[in-house]
Amino acid sequence: MLENVDLSKSISKDEYVKLIEDLKIRIGELQRKAWKMDIPVIIVFEGWHASGMTDIINRFILTLNPMGFDFYTTGKPCYQEEQKPLLWRFWTRIPKKGRIAIFDRSWYRRVIIEHDGKCKPGSEMPTCLNEITYFERQLADEGYLIVKFFLHVSKEEQEKRYRKLKKQEIPLFIVEEEEQEYLNDYGMYLPVIENILERTDRSYAPWTIVESDDLNFATVKIIAKVVQSIENKIEDIGKEVSKGQNNNNEDCIVPNIDSSILQSTDLDKSITHKEYKKEKKKYLKKLSSLQYELFKHRIPLIIVFEGWDASGKGGSIRRLVQKLNPRLYQVIPVGVPTTTELSHHYLWRFYNEIPEAGHIRIYDRSWYGRVLVERVEGLCSIQEWKRAYREINEFEEVLTNYGTIVIKFWMHMDKEEQLNRFKQREDTPHKQWKITSDDWRNREKWDLYMSAADEMLQKTSTSWAPWTIVGSNDKYYARIKILDTVVKCIEKELVERGVR
Numbered sequence: 001m002l003e004n005v006d007l008s009k010s011i012s013k014d015e016y017v018k019l020i021e022d023l024k025i026r027i028g029e030l031q032r033k034a035w036k037m038d039i040p041v042i043i044v045f046e047g048w049h050a051s052g053m054t055d056i057i058n059r060f061i062l063t064l065n066p067m068g069f070d071f072y073t074t075g076k077p078c079y080q081e082e083q084k085p086l087l088w089r090f091w092t093r094i095p096k097k098g099r100i101a102i103f104d105r106s107w108y109r110r111v112i113i114e115h116d117g118k119c120k121p122g123s124e125m126p127t128c129l130n131e132i133t134y135f136e137r138q139l140a141d142e143g144y145l146i147v148k149f150f151l152h153v154s155k156e157e158q159e160k161r162y163r164k165l166k167k168q169e170i171p172l173f174i175v176e177e178e179e180q181e182y183l184n185d186y187g188m189y190l191p192v193i194e195n196i197l198e199r200t201d202r203s204y205a206p207w208t209i210v211e212s213d214d215l216n217f218a219t220v221k222i223i224a225k226v227v228q229s230i231e232n233k234i235e236d237i238g239k240e241v242s243k244g245q246n247n248n249n250e251d252c253i254v255p256n257i258d259s260s261i262l263q264s265t266d267l268d269k270s271i272t273h274k275e276y277k278k279e280k281k282k283y284l285k286k287l288s289s290l291q292y293e294l295f296k297h298r299i300p301l302i303i304v305f306e307g308w309d310a311s312g313k314g315g316s317i318r319r320l321v322q323k324l325n326p327r328l329y330q331v332i333p334v335g336v337p338t339t340t341e342l343s344h345h346y347l348w349r350f351y352n353e354i355p356e357a358g359h360i361r362i363y364d365r366s367w368y369g370r371v372l373v374e375r376v377e378g379l380c381s382i383q384e385w386k387r388a389y390r391e392i393n394e395f396e397e398v399l400t401n402y403g404t405i406v407i408k409f410w411m412h413m414d415k416e417e418q419l420n421r422f423k424q425r426e427d428t429p430h431k432q433w434k435i436t437s438d439d440w441r442n443r444e445k446w447d448l449y450m451s452a453a454d455e456m457l458q459k460t461s462t463s464w465a466p467w468t469i470v471g472s473n474d475k476y477y478a479r480i481k482i483l484d485t486v487v488k489c490i491e492k493e494l495v496e497r498g499v500r
Contacts, residue, residue, distance in 0.1 A: 001197045001209060002190070007154050010214035023223045024063045030230040031068055031100070038097035038343075039233060040144045043226065044106045047151025048186070050161040051212045056151065057104055059219045060226075069100035074109050083298075083356035085402035086110055086128060087135050091351035094139065096343035107132055111196060112189065127401055129199050134394040140204035141387055142345045145233045147226055148205060150197060151212040155186040261457050261469065262450060265412050270474035280319065283483035288323040290490045291360065295328055297499045298357035300404040303486065304366045307411025308449075309439045310421040311472045312479070313364055316411070319479050320362065320486065329360035334369065346370055346380075346388075347395055354399065367392055371456045376448045389459040396465040405493050406465040407486055410457060411472045415446055 011019070034041060047053050061071065072093055081089045087107055095101040111128045136146055153161075201207045208225050212218040271279070294301055303320070305313040321329055332353050341349045347367060355361040370392070375385040396406050422443070425435040442449065461467040468485050472478040494500040 001201070001207070002152055002194055005152055005209050005211060007152065007157070007211050007213045009211045009217050011217050011220060013216065016216040016220060019220050020059075020063075020223070023220070023227060026227050027063050027223060027230075028065065030227060030234075031065055033234060034100075034145075034230055035068055035098040037234065037237065038143075039230070039237070040095045040097050040344075041100040041230065042095065042139065042144055042146045043100065043102045044108070044146070044148040045102070045104055045151065046106060046108050046149065047210070047212065048153050048158055050158045050165070051151035051153045052215045052218060053104065053151050055215055056210075056212070056219050056222060057102070059215075060222055061102065063223060064100065068098075069102055070095060071102045072104065074103060074105040074107075077110075080356065083358075084354060085131075085398055085404075087131055087398065088351055088354060090135070091348060094144070094344060094348060096340065097143075098343075107135070108196060108200075112192060125196075129196065131394075131398050131401065132200055133202065134391075134398065136200070136202065136205040138347065138391050138394070139345060141391075143237075144345070145229060146205040147229045148207050149210050149222055149225070150193075150207055151210045151218060153212050157213050158186060260450070260454050262410075262412055262454055265469050265471055267412065267414055267417075267471045267473040269471050269477050271477050271480060273476060276476035276480060279480045280483065283480070283487055284319075284323040286487045287320070287483065287490075288325075290487065290494075291324055291328050293494060293500070294360070294405075294490065295358040297494070297497070298403075299493070299497070300355040300357050300399075300402075301360045301490070302355065302399065302404055302406045303360070303362045304368070304406070304408040305362070305364055305411065306366060306368050306372070306409070306453075307470075307472065308413050308418055309442060310418050310425070310434075311411035311413045312475050313411055315475060316409075316479050316482050317362055317364060320482060324360070328358070329362065330355070331362045331364060334363060334365040347391065350395070355404070357403070367395065368456060368460070371460075372449065372452050373442075375452050376445055389456070392460055393462055393465075396460075396462065400464040405489065407489050408461075408465060408467050409482060409485070410453065410467055410469045411478065412469055413472045415443075417473045418443065 033039075045053055045057055061069070070093070077089065090103075090107050093101060111125060111132070140146055197207050197209075208221075210218045210221055305317060307313055317331055321331065337346070337349065350367045353361060353363075370380065370388040371385050374380045380388075399406055422435055422439065425431045457467050457469070468481075470478050470481050491500070
């Protein structure tokens, strides 16, 4: 992509001044439109050192209303960021609807610096680039506008600028030690950068190569490209609205007619209270020890609980953590999203909660709400929940690439047992808070939820994050099944990773 770029392009100072005034007015209008239309915009700046990035970004942001954007400079990750997957810190910084996020270097910087794959798990370049394409496509599908610039200069121009900086005695103090090789070896990194640009140039997040030997030309090209991109996005949204008005029945719920995984689940399995107490004591002792092995070897663990109302998720979680060190685990109850969460991609709030290396997160309901309650209750469109299967699989792949163990439970019961438990809750004063009108209303949609759960289990049980279906008519059996699964999974992972 870089070999045929004409770096001689330039514009005069007078022409630059005239063009900038016109572009400034236009981009201001578009920024206000994007805000009113809830369009989130991500602008990425990458490029060679001494490509003029600092000056160009400063010129660009001066054309914007400062109340409408956030600016991030990407440097070496801090300790907390090192304990999470590469893209975690960028997921947590995506803009909410109507705002602009500007990245002075980005996720691509980390791929370039870590291209040898020695920095941390999952940092090999092919893996990183796959995860980046997931990230950008998921955001684009959710309505984010992504504009990416690579500021290109020749090796000769870069060396010329270095000499000028040294002559002026301006120290390159902002260049971190890990970047010295990147800074000084243009020839070695050129094919690396070209490979990255080619593999991540997509219609939903295309690269714009900016000829940066002349800063005036580069500035005008960047602002003009942002203007054009926002204009196109607004036009596309208009077309989508018109199309949606002509397809009013597109979002109807279509029951899944494939074979049912859940209907074949054996719900008659049970154990005695005596067996339960004996087995629970054994597994809790093992789990108490295993959590420290996870911490020692910096292995994060995620345990997801989904299932029917009153299927025993809360009780199973309480027994699971009974002997764990509270400093090393956290239970995340997932409820109705807040206004802030709704203004971001739906995975944003879950990226904010993933565990640090060596820690445990247990989710009482999770990101699967997208293909369960949001699907059945019509809280998202059919296009949104259908693409969520792929997005969720990619999310969990990113987690496991980093080294996270992901264990997922579906707590299954029959309709009669749920009715018995609902009635028990209503008849027991200290349990009445557990039963609400929503529980009864959801029960009336049992068949729709069954269909949604079946499709979810079929489409999101992967080799890296398989589902375990737990027959939960008998609570004692269910709790031991969960403890047994967690212990065996952790032990298996420790052996396979060669740390046991």
